[in-house]
Amino acid sequence: MVNEKPSEENQLMDQESDNLMANLEQAIADLEQQPYCLRLYIAGTTPRSTRALQRIKSICETYLQGRYELEVIDVYQSSEQMHLDNIVAIPTLIKQLPLPLQRMVGDLSDTEKVLFGLDIVPK
Amino acid sequence: MPLVIFIIQLNNTSKSRNVQLPKCPTGIQGLDEITGGGLPKGRPTLVCGSAGCGKTLLGMEFLVRGATEYGEPGVFISFEETVEELTQNVTSLGWDLEQLVAEKKLAIDCLYIEPSEIQETGEYDLEGIFIRIGYAIDSIGAKRVVLDTIEVLFSGLSNTGIVRAELRRLFRWLKTKGVTAIITGERGDNSLTRQGIEEYVSDCVIRLDQRIYEELSTRRLQIFKYRGSQHGSNEYPFLIEENGISVLPITSIGLNHSVSSDRISCGIPRLDAMLGGQGYFRGSSVLVTGMAGTGKSTIAAAFAAATCQRGEKCLYLAFEEAPQQILRNMRSIGMDLEPYIQQELLQIQALRPTAHGLEVHLVQIHRSLSYFQPTTVIIDPISNLTLTGSPLQIKAFFMRLIDYLKSQQVTVLMNNLISGGSSLENTEIGISSLMDTWLEVRVIESNGERNRILQLIKSRGMEHSNQVREFRLTSQGIELVDVYLGQNKVLTGTARAIQELADKQASLRRQQQVANRRRELEQQRQVIQAQIATLQMQMEAEKTELDHLNQEESLEKAGFLQDQERIAQLRRAD
Numbered sequence: 001m002v003n004e005k006p007s008e009e010n011q012l013m014d015q016e017s018d019n020l021m022a023n024l025e026q027a028i029a030d031l032e033q034q035p036y037c038l039r040l041y042i043a044g045t046t047p048r049s050t051r052a053l054q055r056i057k058s059i060c061e062t063y064l065q066g067r068y069e070l071e072v073i074d075v076y077q078s079s080e081q082m083h084l085d086n087i088v089a090i091p092t093l094i095k096q097l098p099l100p101l102q103r104m105v106g107d108l109s110d111t112e113k114v115l116f117g118l119d120i121v122p123k
Numbered sequence: 124m125p126l127v128i129f130i131i132q133l134n135n136t137s138k139s140r141n142v143q144l145p146k147c148p149t150g151i152q153g154l155d156e157i158t159g160g161g162l163p164k165g166r167p168t169l170v171c172g173s174a175g176c177g178k179t180l181l182g183m184e185f186l187v188r189g190a191t192e193y194g195e196p197g198v199f200i201s202f203e204e205t206v207e208e209l210t211q212n213v214t215s216l217g218w219d220l221e222q223l224v225a226e227k228k229l230a231i232d233c234l235y236i237e238p239s240e241i242q243e244t245g246e247y248d249l250e251g252i253f254i255r256i257g258y259a260i261d262s263i264g265a266k267r268v269v270l271d272t273i274e275v276l277f278s279g280l281s282n283t284g285i286v287r288a289e290l291r292r293l294f295r296w297l298k299t300k301g302v303t304a305i306i307t308g309e310r311g312d313n314s315l316t317r318q319g320i321e322e323y324v325s326d327c328v329i330r331l332d333q334r335i336y337e338e339l340s341t342r343r344l345q346i347f348k349y350r351g352s353q354h355g356s357n358e359y360p361f362l363i364e365e366n367g368i369s370v371l372p373i374t375s376i377g378l379n380h381s382v383s384s385d386r387i388s389c390g391i392p393r394l395d396a397m398l399g400g401q402g403y404f405r406g407s408s409v410l411v412t413g414m415a416g417t418g419k420s421t422i423a424a425a426f427a428a429a430t431c432q433r434g435e436k437c438l439y440l441a442f443e444e445a446p447q448q449i450l451r452n453m454r455s456i457g458m459d460l461e462p463y464i465q466q467e468l469l470q471i472q473a474l475r476p477t478a479h480g481l482e483v484h485l486v487q488i489h490r491s492l493s494y495f496q497p498t499t500v501i502i503d504p505i506s507n508l509t510l511t512g513s514p515l516q517i518k519a520f521f522m523r524l525i526d527y528l529k530s531q532q533v534t535v536l537m538n539n540l541i542s543g544g545s546s547l548e549n550t551e552i553g554i555s556s557l558m559d560t561w562l563e564v565r566v567i568e569s570n571g572e573r574n575r576i577l578q579l580i581k582s583r584g585m586e587h588s589n590q591v592r593e594f595r596l597t598s599q600g601i602e603l604v605d606v607y608l609g610q611n612k613v614l615t616g617t618a619r620a621i622q623e624l625a626d627k628q629a630s631l632r633r634q635q636q637v638a639n640r641r642r643e644l645e646q647q648r649q650v651i652q653a654q655i656a657t658l659q660m661q662m663e664a665e666k667t668e669l670d671h672l673n674q675e676e677s678l679e680k681a682g683f684l685q686d687q688e689r690i691a692q693l694r695r696a697d
Contacts, residue, residue, distance in 0.1 A: 041251070043250045043254075048246055048247065051245075052245075075250065075251060076254065082255065083232070083255065086233075087251040087255075088252055088276075088279075089248065089249055089280065090247060090249070090250040090251050092247075102240065102242065103240050104242040104244045105280070106244040106245030106247040107244070107247065108245055109246070110244045110245050113242055113243075113244045117242040
């Protein structure tokens, strides 16, 4: 009788932690399955812009196949959108989903940083 | 103008001799004067200074004035503040940015960079800025651009190499766009700007500064560099006022103002008479010196009243008394200034001399002058301003002020309180040489009373009285009375009255003496005449008696003869 109570509590706690673990695993799994919404700003066909476009495409194909949406905006064509996203540097990649919002400037040549910025855990 | 600048200017303009660099007027009060017409047209200008100097405001005023006064639309690119913040900040200056934006005279774009949100993943450029500025310029056909503060880019982006290269490209690009640009920059420790962007903007550099001297803060502006143009090289004080920035050019005023020979009354008829019968010259400067309580303010108020009576405007700068106090005090001598205030002919501005530095005072006086347009200005007293600066500064201050007033044909009357015991010919500020007319009010203390006397020490360009007058303040107004002169002494007040009374009595006594003497003589004459009459009567009487005697004698003689004849007859003498 005396020992029973703590053991019950232990059981409860074990259950709770199990649940938590399950939730976390589920969350990670969800994250891995979350759709990505990306927007890339480029300036025409400058080498830097083309390079950035190629890089993001290959990263998406490698890590986010089938669950990403990539919008490419040419700043020469659409300056309105550029104001809304407050673009200063070109090229700029914005990760709109999943949250949090993240901006990356540059031609995306530093793949490690890009993956980190996109919350993609390299496999 | 220093020689160095002259030489630099020669080198720069040797190709296009005598052709002035095209300039873009800023519309900022005073700035165009010291830059000789404005900022270099179609080129970028760097405005640098520490926080709170008014850099953003200068940029904004440049655009607002351009849009409203010169028909040049402008673009404001803010790297720090949002559109709402900018709009709110300048609303108090009476600038409606929303209206200007709606009228397509102004475009505002905010480029903010949040370092925490940004990952740098390789090479990039700042084409985004170019496109956005270009878009803003093209959308309203802008001629003016302000970038405030572009150095923020350095804190937002870690690759300073890229930022520097892009800034260099940006400034060059702005030149090709043909826009006149202002780029603001935060002041660095050892350089003009924290990031040294003065390297890229080399056409014109304006430095703003805020300094504190004896607890009084003054903002200053200096044209640090102006390639291809002559410019004032001094530090000029400036003010942020209700309607924007106001820069005060100190040395740009020459001595070639036109001179009027028109005369205006000083408000005291007897004093007008002393001043050649017509009063002060219009546009002249009048100094009234005297110790405390000699009636300087009253002379000033009389001048103010006379100005308003002519229907002209008078600005009264009171550094000692509150307006209501002045009005009350003047009422006590029968001078009511209240109606003039209601008619907006008289404006009394009371402020503490220590409220601002001298420069700020000067700027404010300038502003009041251009706003109120008075024909006379009264400063009562100037002596208190000495508290706010060094003697050199004060002298320069008055020199500039008087010069400016003269150039505007404004008559100025200044009161100067001098400490007792100092020599008369020495004003504390040493400005008497700048003045055209100098009145001295002195107090003579004798026989247990103080009396005011007034004299003209100088009055340029007119025949003026050399006489000392007693200056009396009565409930009917100001009176100038002749002093008692005579027997090697000058008497005033009661002593004068006593002396005058004594004189009167003496003359009365003399008159009485004369009358007495006259009476005596008359009496004497009458006595003599009476005597003459008596004698004459006596003479008459004697004459009558004599006649009688003669008659008797002749009768007797005749009787004797008759008698003898009769006797002879009787005797029958033969």
